Amino acid sequence: MSENVQLTVWRAVEAAAALLVLGFFLYAARSILNPVLLLFLLWAVLLPFRGKEGHTALLSTVSVLTLVWLLSTTGSLLAPFVLAVGLAYMLDPAVDVLERRRVPRTLAIVLLILPVVGGFAALVFVAMPAALTQLRELSERAPEFLTLLSDWLDAMHERLFAINVPFVDEETVRARLRAIDSAAVVAFLQERQEALRGWIITGVWGLGRGVGSAMGLMSYVVLTPVLTFYLLRDWDRITTAITALLPRGNQAEITSFAKDYDRLLSRYLRGQITVAAAVGAITGLGLFIVGFPYAGTLGLMVGVLSVVPYLGLALSLVPALFIAFVTGTVVISLLKVAGVFIVAQLLEGTVISPRIVGDSVGLHPVWIVLALALGGFFFGFVGLLVGVPIAAGLKLLILRGLGRYKASDFYRGGGVTTGI
16 A cells, blocks of 8 residues: 555544544534534634535535524524614714715714604503504494495495396395304404504514513613614724625725625615504594594504515505494595595605605515515514615625626536427
8 A cells, every 4th residue: 555545544543533533522522512612613624625616605605594593592682783773884974974074973863762762662651552452442342434435335245235236146145144143253353453552552562582681671672772883983993894804805895896786775674664653653643633533553553564665555444444434434434535545645755755865666565575584483573674685785696696607608508408
């Protein structure tokens, strides 16, 4: 056996022995290990293979999986920090504008944070209790609403039958109406109202999975504004330091991606959320002016749902139409709802969105729905915060990948041919 072959065999034996010892060590220390420690251990083990094929891809994949685990297990603790980063990101352009107008940066930050904190406090301690009270009233009046709705439907059927609508069998319709168990429907409505109230209470006072205590709420009320203040004060230094740490060979490409990502994400965070809040306020105020019941709750619902363009409008119309059918004069109530929603949408489409968002939000509603649904399902409240930013990054990566594919020789016909 040649000397080179013997050396190769001994190296293989040494590597196998090292892996065996490492395996025994990991098994013995399994009670204190977690993915973060394993990630650092993997970095150390793979350090001699730096620059080899697959090294960067493997570490990047493991790093992403570790980040997912970290968000899943510590989401309730990270939520105030993630929220602070989001607020700092949204407020930084306004701080820069005030700073260019010779307002000291610290004073500019305070002037912008105070209204945000005040608005959040008003939402939690004023708007949400009022909405919960109205929801409780809706739940208690569910049987009354069902009776009114049934009477209205009966009257509509009588009118339809009076004009002899073709292809409508009166006896069949009446039999199906009699088959409806009113008590079961009422119980279902009450159950859904209780579930909705419970969800809102959990969302307001818990703000995520595992955050149900007063200390958890205080972390949002106190810690988030403080973190936002310090992040805004040093925002330029933080971004400069991050840029300086980027690899020199990829710095230009990463910086270009970051600028495109900022343009895409800011259209949503600084645009659509502002538009949604404005539409919710206009709708709630309009319903209150025309004397429509539960105006505050409906306005709050419109504002929350309108973060998803188009779909939010359709979803918020459902409870408004239901209330219109079961309260007061149906025709007048429907006219009130239609008038307020039409005016709000006209203002949104002709005045608010063109001035704040521009021609496009940058993210398709389907992307937003998937991001919010998946983020909230897997990571709770922190998932709702990071869902849209992650979706924006994925969309940009896909667009860049498609751009490179269309610029490749393979796409242009100079690559491998399949014979098809």
